[in-house]
């Protein structure tokens with residue numbers, strides 16, 4: 621049995637001058653890449669093999685990230701279906717030279733799909749929530765999945 625907490629990953633990265641946009645703060649795409657990297661590792665470990673990003677839900681940037689911030693990306697599987705998984709990611713920042721509490725920078729939910737050698741979706745093992753929080757995340761992940769699939773169906777239907 622695998623619980624969401626067994627799938628947790630934490631990545632930390634110091635933001636440098638290479639990561640900035642024209643305003644001098646960190647480019648949103650840099651943060652998105654780190655989020656996708658973390659979700660990719662979590663999904664590949666849980667799915668025991670290659671996994672690709674099928675979708676990333678709206679990503680809200682709550683606070684700008686500055687050069688010298690240490691970004692911490694926390695990711696875990698919230699829900700697993702047949703071949704797809706929802707990975708929840710939370711991004712926090714702290715200063716590299718100061719012991720201040722972490723600031724919430726961004727959150728995102730990604731749909732990752734396990735693939736076989738022929739790049740076809742491949743089954744993954746079931747996920748078993750072991751705490752009330754994990755059960756809540758699983759319920760909420762299912763609600764998001766229903767919305768994503770309904771939106772995709774509605775768009776396809778509107779074209780026919």
Ligand SMILES: CC(C)(COP(=O)(O)OP(=O)(O)OC[C@H]1O[C@@H](n2cnc3c(N)ncnc32)[C@H](O)[C@@H]1OP(=O)(O)O)[C@@H](O)C(=O)NCCC(=O)NCCS
Pocket residue numbers: 672673674675700701702703704705731733739740741765768769772
């Ligand atoms: C993701 C991909 C493999 C899905 O292929 P597909 O032919 O649509 O396969 P399926 O319809 O069987 O879907 C596979 C699973 O993904 C889920 N899924 C696919 N697209 C989804 C979306 N937009 N939202 C939610 N779930 C989605 C399906 O519900 C299904 O879940 P389940 O097996 O747990 O029930 C395919 O679209 C792909 O290869 N996309 C490119 C991925 C990529 O290269 N990402 C890197 C970024 S460049």
